[in-house]
Amino acid sequence: MTAANVHIAAENVSAGAQDYYVVIIVFLLASAVVVPLFQRYKVSGVLGFLAVGVLLGPDGVGRLIGNVPGPLGPVFDAFALMRSHSVHTLAELGVVFLLFSIGLELTFERLKSLRRLVFGLGLLQVAVSSLVLAGLFLWLGQGIGASAALGMALALSSTAMVLPALADRKALRTASGRSVFAVLLAQDLSVAPILITVGMLTVGGAGNAGLGGGAGGLLALIPALIGMGVLVVAGRWLLRPLFTLVAASKNRELFMAACLLVVLLSGQVAVLAGLSMGLGAFVAGVLLAETEYRREIEVLIDPFKGLLLGLFFVTVGARLDIGEILARPVFVLGLTLGLMTLKTLAVYPLARIFGLTRRSAIETAAILGPAGEFAFVIVDQAIGRHVLAPDIGQAVILSATLSLFFVPLLAAVSGRIA
Known part of the structure; x- marks a missing residue:
């Protein structure tokens, strides 16, 4: 050169x-x-x-x-x-730091107390919402594979939007707050299986799609299990000695560097295992919650979390194409409201079955109604595999983005409605 x-x-x-x-x-x-x-x-x-x-x-x-x-x-x-993709990628670190901070608030004992809600209410919410929404898209004329992909994508909610909205109302420690958190955790655990399932969808005749490569898809779960095992075992053995060594230096910058290293490295291990980066950071946070350095780490991480989450919300707003909404307002608004209504109606009876009061069940169901950020990833993958038509995919992404704007409003009014 x-x-x-x-x-x-x-x-x-x-x-x-x-x-x-x-x-x-x-x-x-x-x-x-x-x-x-x-x-x-x-x-x-x-x-x-x-x-x-x-x-x-x-x-x-x-x-x-x-x-x-x-x-x-x-x-x-x-x-x-x-x-741009680069700014959006940076912004998604806000979600990672948010989940890490939540992990710091949870000990394994407290997490164990939530297992019924996580693996009961949470996984049932994903399954039932996926089926209900897939049925909606089948009724709208989509193929089986496209309907399945859209149902699973839109069954998830936005951790980045919901938890700050609850935190603003100091509702994270209420019955509905604990239930919402448990469901969101179950949804994060479901991301990898959903991505694998969408990856197994194959295009058939007349735009229909079905499942293919089932054995390969099941084998793809192995790296996820190995990755989680590596995170837990390595964290148990290495995190306390690492922070003890760093704390002994009495160097605040070094301590901050160690915090950032743990967040990003644990997130990257999770990504390599086919899981979400936020889930890896959450596991690291839970492991550090058992140490005496929890509060100091939380204070150092909080500014990064706040700024990057703010950037995430700005990028979500920038994705909203008002011109496209005005071009077909009935379809986009109808799809948005239909999505939120069906999810809310699917979650409410499940919440009641798991012992929530009528008020808590309404609050839980309403705030989980809008779509989540992983909908963009799953829909893009379905379009890339030619399971979903690009124009339908873009309309769904637009509706999912629009639904995110309802989260703070639903968090504010759901209690009054109840």
Whole structure:
């Protein structure tokens, strides 16, 4: 490579870095101004971040991308990064840190006390909601495979949206809060099997799809089990000695580096095993909850969690295409409301069966009604395997995104409805 080429490459990297600086500045401005403004009027800060995302999306500042002349042009063009894969990947670390922090609040004894809700109510919610929603898409004329993929994708809820909404209301330790958390944990455990199942779907005639490669799919569960075993065993043996050694140095920066290492490394081990990164971080948090360093770790991690979660909500808002909603409002809004209604009706009787009061069951069912962030991953995989038509997939993703905006509202009003 010639010196001129090196110089051009360096300039391109510098220009790309400048674009990210613009995004960071706008995001921090939103954190410092918009969110406190929402909170002043007792509106969830999550809605503030979502509103900023819509403002920066395709129907806000996005309309100016490529159309602003002069020196301000590159500034507006940089906002296109809010919808980029790299920014969204960074934002998803907020979910990872959130689950790690939740893990820090749970000892194995407390987790054991939730096993009935996790493996009973939680897994039943995934199964029943998947069947009900798959039935909806079959009724709408989709094939068996496409309906199955959509049912499983939309049965999941958003950990990143639901838990902060409950935390805003200080409801995480209530009966409904514990039930919601248990269901969300079961949903995280279900992500790997769902992705494997969607990967086993094969396209048949007339756009229908069925299951194929069953033995291969079952074998794919083995890495997940091995990965979880490695995380638990290694964590039990290594985490306490590691933090004892780091704490002995009395170096705060080193302690912070060790915290970040544990979060990211445990998440990466889970990803390699076919699980979600957040689930790996959650396991690490549970293991560290047994140590005497729990509170110090929690204090250090909290700022990272808050900022990255905020960025996650901004990217969710940026994905909302208002123009597409206006192009077919009846279908998109009908699908969104139908999704939330069916999930709510599916969860409520299950919650009652597991002993929740009428009020707690309504709160649990309502806040779990909207879709989750994993719906995007599962639907994209179904489209990639030609099990699902791209236009239907994009409409479902749009409805799933729109449903996320209802989470803070449902968290606020579900108790009053009950």
